Amino acid sequence: MSRSGPMAGDPPPDMIPGRSQHRQAGWYRLLAGIAALLIMMLIGVTCVDVIGRYLLNRPFGGAYELTQMLLAALVFMALPLTSADGGHVEVDLALHLFPRGFQRLLGRLAGLVSAVVLVYFAWRLIEIGLDQLRGGTRSASLALPMAPLAFLAAASCAVSALVMVLRREEP
Amino acid sequence: MTISLIAFAILLVLVFARIPIAFAMALVGGVGFALLRGWGPAGAMVGNAVFETGLNYSLSVVPLFIFMGNVLAGSGIAQGLFSAADRVFGRMRGGLAMATVLSCGGFSAVCGSSLATAATMSKVTMPSMRRFGYADSLATGAIAAGGTLGILIPPSVVLIIFGLLTEADIGKLFLAGIIPGVVGIVGHLLAVMVAVRLNPEQAPPVREVHPMTRRDAISVAAVLALFAFIMTGIYGGLFTPIEAAGMGAAAALVIAFATGGLTRAALWRAFLDSATASAMIFAIIIGAEIFSNFVTFAGLPGSLSAMVENLGLSPWAVLLAIVLIYIVLGCFLESLSMILLTVPVFYPLVSELDFGLAILQDPDAVLIWFAIIVVVVTEISLITPPIGMNVFVLRSVLPDVPLRTIFRGVYVFWMADIVRLALIIGLPVLSLYLVT
Amino acid sequence: EELIMSSWLPPKHPIVVNAFEPWAKEVEKVTGGRVTVKIMGKPLGSPPAHFDMARDGIADITYGLHSFTEDDRFKRARLGQFSFLGDDAVANSKAYWTIYGGKLDAASEHKGTHLLGLFMHGPGLLHNNKRKIEKPDDMAGLKLRVPGGYVGDLVSSLKATPLFMSSPEVYEKLSRGVIDGVAFTYEAMTAFNLVDYIKYSMTVPGGIYNTTWFFVINEGKWNSLSEKDRAAIDAISGEAFAERVGQAWNNADVVAKEKVGDKVLFYKAGPEVVAALREAAAGLEKTWADSLGNDYDGAAALAEFRQMTGVGSE
Ligand code: NA
Numbered sequence A: 001m002s003r004s005g006p007m008a009g010d011p012p013p014d015m016i017p018g019r020s021q022h023r024q025a026g027w028y029r030l031l032a033g034i035a036a037l038l039i040m041m042l043i044g045v046t047c048v049d050v051i052g053r054y055l056l057n058r059p060f061g062g063a064y065e066l067t068q069m070l071l072a073a074l075v076f077m078a079l080p081l082t083s084a085d086g087g088h089v090e091v092d093l094a095l096h097l098f099p100r101g102f103q104r105l106l107g108r109l110a111g112l113v114s115a116v117v118l119v120y121f122a123w124r125l126i127e128i129g130l131d132q133l134r135g136g137t138r139s140a141s142l143a144l145p146m147a148p149l150a151f152l153a154a155a156s157c158a159v160s161a162l163v164m165v166l167r168r169e170e171p
Numbered sequence B: 001m002t003i004s005l006i007a008f009a010i011l012l013v014l015v016f017a018r019i020p021i022a023f024a025m026a027l028v029g030g031v032g033f034a035l036l037r038g039w040g041p042a043g044a045m046v047g048n049a050v051f052e053t054g055l056n057y058s059l060s061v062v063p064l065f066i067f068m069g070n071v072l073a074g075s076g077i078a079q080g081l082f083s084a085a086d087r088v089f090g091r092m093r094g095g096l097a098m099a100t101v102l103s104c105g106g107f108s109a110v111c112g113s114s115l116a117t118a119a120t121m122s123k124v125t126m127p128s129m130r131r132f133g134y135a136d137s138l139a140t141g142a143i144a145a146g147g148t149l150g151i152l153i154p155p156s157v158v159l160i161i162f163g164l165l166t167e168a169d170i171g172k173l174f175l176a177g178i179i180p181g182v183v184g185i186v187g188h189l190l191a192v193m194v195a196v197r198l199n200p201e202q203a204p205p206v207r208e209v210h211p212m213t214r215r216d217a218i219s220v221a222a223v224l225a226l227f228a229f230i231m232t233g234i235y236g237g238l239f240t241p242i243e244a245a246g247m248g249a250a251a252a253l254v255i256a257f258a259t260g261g262l263t264r265a266a267l268w269r270a271f272l273d274s275a276t277a278s279a280m281i282f283a284i285i286i287g288a289e290i291f292s293n294f295v296t297f298a299g300l301p302g303s304l305s306a307m308v309e310n311l312g313l314s315p316w317a318v319l320l321a322i323v324l325i326y327i328v329l330g331c332f333l334e335s336l337s338m339i340l341l342t343v344p345v346f347y348p349l350v351s352e353l354d355f356g357l358a359i360l361q362d363p364d365a366v367l368i369w370f371a372i373i374v375v376v377v378t379e380i381s382l383i384t385p386p387i388g389m390n391v392f393v394l395r396s397v398l399p400d401v402p403l404r405t406i407f408r409g410v411y412v413f414w415m416a417d418i419v420r421l422a423l424i425i426g427l428p429v430l431s432l433y434l435v436t
Numbered sequence C: 001e002e003l004i005m006s007s008w009l010p011p012k013h014p015i016v017v018n019a020f021e022p023w024a025k026e027v028e029k030v031t032g033g034r035v036t037v038k039i040m041g042k043p044l045g046s047p048p049a050h051f052d053m054a055r056d057g058i059a060d061i062t063y064g065l066h067s068f069t070e071d072d073r074f075k076r077a078r079l080g081q082f083s084f085l086g087d088d089a090v091a092n093s094k095a096y097w098t099i100y101g102g103k104l105d106a107a108s109e110h111k112g113t114h115l116l117g118l119f120m121h122g123p124g125l126l127h128n129n130k131r132k133i134e135k136p137d138d139m140a141g142l143k144l145r146v147p148g149g150y151v152g153d154l155v156s157s158l159k160a161t162p163l164f165m166s167s168p169e170v171y172e173k174l175s176r177g178v179i180d181g182v183a184f185t186y187e188a189m190t191a192f193n194l195v196d197y198i199k200y201s202m203t204v205p206g207g208i209y210n211t212t213w214f215f216v217i218n219e220g221k222w223n224s225l226s227e228k229d230r231a232a233i234d235a236i237s238g239e240a241f242a243e244r245v246g247q248a249w250n251n252a253d254v255v256a257k258e259k260v261g262d263k264v265l266f267y268k269a270g271p272e273v274v275a276a277l278r279e280a281a282a283g284l285e286k287t288w289a290d291s292l293g294n295d296y297d298g299a300a301a302l303a304e305f306r307q308m309t310g311v312g313s314e
């Protein structure tokens, strides 16, 4: 893509609010692929609903619910990716006041604290999933069971926790 | 009140110790709730907050509006927008910064999120401003401030959330945001002029301006077409503002392929960036929900509204007091958490006030006007230290620019925003003209 | 002792102002100030979470709809969600409290909490902006927002298309013509600003649908109160609360009807339409009654309900 003007030769836009490049690891690419698919499905559900109701006079009754569930799936698929990228919003306003070693220590500690929070999330989500399994909770129109979503969310938080602990600061 | 203040203090310490804001809020909120209420209830509350946030239908606009913007950025349209804007201001001192502001405004019209606007535009505009010797402070200040326009100029995630909290007509809220958004662009342009006048070495003198390329023109046309598609879809009754996100994303893909700028790699990136940015935003919403449940329990919303009510002020003074509270809260709170926490408290209060203006006789008009005021204050909070989300996002996209530098560059825009806030409060017609 | 109540309806909603708030004040009075109820300005979770919130102690007191989520735990609660049940929210709520709370053993479906109330609103109507429904065929093809599975099955048996969405979304969809109509109460017409987008509202004797609500307090919290205070609170809850909240719903319906005036055509469903609805409803009622097994007699409970509200003889 060649262009003139002040932008000539600029690197391609990298929109992610994150410190590191996206990873190339297999698990990362797999989750990213699923997330991309989920985004396409979210778009698809809306399009099928909107186009269906005007062209075919056949709205898609489950659009509302499916959107909800796809959204949850997307968010929890992407959470480990964001965590691996260091993409969570952090503040380093006062960091420059400290020596480099201390900064790195703080980074490790912060990762550890985040992991504890995420493990707690995972545990509570498992509780919710078990509760829904017992109660037979399902969605109102499509009658899809809700428990798998809770377990997916729990797994996502657990993997994110692991990633937060293992994450290495760039030098 | 005291408990809430202590909690805010602890939150700040954790945040300054580099714990991501999302998890710091969750930690303080969860532990605080447990101390007041016991661990069992706190755990259940935390679990619900995590699970239910993911399932929130109206938040489906977050990934989709971001994806829409990322597709356009990936196909070079954000850059084309910037080049075109540069043609307008190129010969003026500070022209690139002004072009940044204008293209941020333009990009806002096809992106629903302030954070995504700031993140995208920084990648597009920062390299050029650096190459031509702009001071980092002015350059990043313009991007951070320009990015805030994203939540006022429709489509807007924040206006959708406001609408759902108050049962206001989201379509009307979108219309109401347009003029104040344009006023915001003008204000930021003036801020650049003032900054450059005060401190000329921040921006190099006049340089040559390249002629408009076909690609730039296509970019501008693409943005206008997408904006028109979204607005006519919403106002023509084809889809709801929430569905507009999915439809807009589909249209953005069509436009990107039609103009031929989107490579496979760029498309993959757009997916990945949208997914990861959404997870980042959802993590913050989850943390904010947990934290706000705790401060609700600790009685903060109640004491804030009691405080305002007990002052025995006139309606206009009550409004000013609320705005002041917002500005103070805006220093410490993230934008979505602020709206989720305060709007349910203040909106019933404001809806009962009689401002004595003909244009504000209709309660719906008051609600829309108040929404715009709240959004402008929220925009301001996005660039107010110490917790200014747009500044943080910029910081993470541009790791070599210290936060202090960005905050230093932002203050002229901050002042322009305060002037705009005064205008919007004093002249409700700015918000209501297009609605009525 | 201060009890925390989480409320998700808008603070100005008629049943918040005219039922929950007065009840909370009365609790303080009847316990001589030993027990107070504080209603939070902002809900501590999403509406569907509100039953679990009381059970898990996030808040002490909550209320909500049984039909927020589809699951097996409020199976018998569906007693009050059928058609043709009653046109008076007070009678409905009292019957619901008596029968569901009595022989259908509501308490065992609300484990972990103590029941303060079980109630229903006024009759549900079928609003639309396309046509007056004069014969069963007129329902065909209408896109209707329904509150839950039962009404969905009912209208689809008459060839209408049921759609599910949250209540605030109804305004967005109806005003854009995405849906043609909605099953709602009188009160919801004004509460959700729908009046300008509705032309015809069909009433059915006893309502085309109803929703059932729980009002509960965390069990541990309840047991921690003194016996005397519990008795005092129970005396103003249950049936007394059914009366209070039913009255609040009735008044809200009256206010809404006045506000709507003649902007909407209200009409009674003709015998043909009613017959078609009854036939569809009977099948759905039977399915539900069968699903309760041998321990509970759903058919008898429905008959008794209609007897109590006075629609049974029709
Ligand atoms: Na926008």
Ligand code: NA
Binding pocket: B330, B331, B332, B333, B380, B381, B382, B383, B384, B385, B386, B387, B388, B389
């Ligand atoms: Na701030």
